[in-house]
Amino acid sequence: MSDHLREELQKRSEAISTTAPAGLGLPDEVHVYHSLYPLEPGGPERRKWFGGWASSVYKATSKIDGSPVTLRRIEGFRLMHEIAFSTVESWNKIHHPNVVALREAFTTRAFNDHSLVFAHDYHPNAQTLASVHFVHKPAPSSRTGRSHHNPGSQPHIEEQVIWSYVSQIASGMKEIHAHHLAIRTLDASKVLVTGKNRIRINCCGILDVVSYDPRQSVEAYQQEDLVSFGKLLFALCCNNPSAMNNLPKSLEIIARHYSGDLKNLALFLISKPNPNKNVDHIFEKFGAKLAAQLGAAQVYADQLEGELMGELENGRLVRLLCKFGFINERPEFNHEPQWSDTGDRYIIKLFRDYVFHQVDEAGNPVLNLTHVLTCLNKLDAGVDERIMLVSRDERNCLVVSYKEVKSCIDAAFGELARRSR
């Protein structure tokens, strides 16, 4: 596995297992979730994104299946109409690679107030598009140490990356609109980057409950989604979340750095709503650009498969090493203190020495990983090749095949397994 991928996956695994320090005053349990861990610092500077309500986000673990989830709590919210939950069921049906899935919504008093909580899938180590592209990371010498946005401080995003974002957002939006729903929160701070240029629309379903209004038509919200998409595109192309505030200048920047297609798409998206303006239009008009993204995604999938092939042996070898650990030097089994040094187990012990405890003519240890991996792979495959196993005092010498050693290990492990609880 490449170092980059290994690091990325390790960070994700660490993110899943991170736990909150004691003393944060968080409840032990909220509905069926426990082990809450705040994903953002609290404080008054938080934006009130959802209908003017303060919210906070936590990672938590489900009691039901042990999976990690994201809980977004709308603080001090009293649900007036139970019917506001009706769209949650529709959101549950959306399982799309570019949409963070909504699992459920519920009210709770666990935070000592009336809170409304949304449980979405958790994507470890995810960042928002805003934090990836709009936050200027302070130099280590910076006196405040604070991050801030500084338009133009980051290089322009490559056009290919922008098309990749466009195809993923359009694809997620198409699925959502096809279910007669609308995103309503499309913004750089509400789109997650969960891998190399891999993005997912976040926070779906929240406004449907928090700002429930049966008089508003879904079609109108869908039109707003398209305009929000356009604004997001302007922001990304200009590297500036406020790009829409100065449209002529932003168009000039786009024309300077990007193709006419991208500019046309941005203009189409921010154009006035009309019944013929819909997400399908993006695929019809810019299909060629989006098809190229499909190719790139497949190349990446091939690369990952290649990396996976390289790791194929690992699981098998770890299982073999565990069996060695269970069998060798076992102090007592079956009322036989010598169990691990007698019978078939003696062959296993000599084989372990042959693999790991080789010495050179001067008696110095030989630490040859290739020798170890070759032996373990041959053992795993049970090949007929024969090897000579010699006891440490050189009094015993046995010639056995890998296949025979393998059956000794299987038999000894089977004996242990039968007596284990």
Ligand SMILES: Nc1ncnc2c1ncn2[C@@H]1O[C@H](COP(=O)(O)OP(=O)(O)OP(=O)(O)O)[C@@H](O)[C@H]1O
């Ligand atoms: N489903 C999720 N999986 C993993 N991490 C998430 C998920 N949703 C949000 N986060 C993380 O939680 C943090 C806070 O999310 P939030 O949506 O509040 O964004 P934000 O950057 O704080 O935006 P703002 O404060 O402007 O509303 C972000 O760092 C985000 O990466």
